[in-house]
Amino acid sequence: MKLPTLKSSKFALRPLRDSDATSITKNANEKLVAMNMSDSFPYPYSFKDAKAFIRLRKSNKEGHISYVIEIDGLAVGVVSLHLNSDKKTYKGTFGYWLGKHYWGRGIMSDAVGMVSKWAFKSLKLKRLDAHVYLWNKGSAKVLLKNGFRKEGLLRNYVRKSGKILDVLLFSKIAK
Numbered sequence: 500m501k502l503p504t505l506k507s508s509k510f511a512l513r514p515l516r517d518s519d520a521t522s523i524t525k526n527a528n529e530k531l532v533a534m535n536m537s538d539s540f541p542y543p544y545s546f547k548d549a550k551a552f553i554r555l556r557k558s559n560k561e562g563h564i565s566y567v568i569e570i571d572g573l574a575v576g577v578v579s580l581h582l583n584s585d586k587k588t589y590k591g592t593f594g595y596w597l598g599k600h601y602w603g604r605g606i607m608s609d610a611v612g613m614v615s616k617w618a619f620k621s622l623k624l625k626r627l628d629a630h631v632y633l634w635n636k637g638s639a640k641v642l643l644k645n646g647f648r649k650e651g652l653l654r655n656y657v658r659k660s661g662k663i664l665d666v667l668l669f670s671k672i673a674k
């Protein structure tokens with residue numbers, strides 16, 4: 500799928516490029532980012548990890564759409580949607596992170612809003628959702644600000660750093 504570039508006054512959302520590996524490594528290699536992501540997100544995050552991530556997402560083997568958040572020519576974060584694998588796509592699950600240096604400027608609130616709008620309109624999705632650890636107030640707020648609702652608590656749902664944890668489920672459905 501060819502992703503259109505989406506622009507705001509603060510950043511651009513555009514497809515991944517091979518040349519993003521250095522910048523992705525620099526921004527992803529942060530404990531405070533990794534602790535809020537699934538166990539598959541590496542820490543420390545190496546250049547090799549970034550290369551592998553870009554290769555995998557560009558191959559689209561797992562049904563992910565991945566947007567890079569570009570600021571001043573640098574890939575400073577990623578917003579992904581994991582689409583359902585039925586014949587007809589109708590829902591997607593968000594995953595996102597932003598380099599720590601860029602936190603608290605409203606960037607992810609805008610990015611999730613822009614990708615949601617595009618996914619409902621252009622992909623004609625019926626549902627978007629996201630899994631959030633109980634301590635991740637920032638991510639919960641990003642979703643609530645974009646009209647997502649807390650749908651429930653998924654008990655003993657994921658393994659994270661050797662522990663089985665509950666996660667909050669947030670969702671938004673097409674109007």
Ligand SMILES: CC(C)(COP(=O)(O)OP(=O)(O)OC[C@H]1O[C@@H](n2cnc3c(N)ncnc32)[C@H](O)[C@@H]1OP(=O)(O)O)[C@@H](O)C(=O)NCCC(=O)NCCS
Binds near residue numbers: 596604
């Ligand atoms: C969560 C994350 C994506 C937020 O990105 P961001 O661009 O800093 O978010 P925003 O600036 O849009 O902030 C959204 C709101 O959350 C609030 N917020 C941010 N971090 C917070 C925190 N730790 N505790 C409480 N509120 C927080 C902001 O103040 C803002 O609210 P406001 O609009 O009322 O001021 C970013 O911190 C991050 O990448 N974290 C690590 C990875 C991660 O958590 N990914 C999501 C996994 S579900």
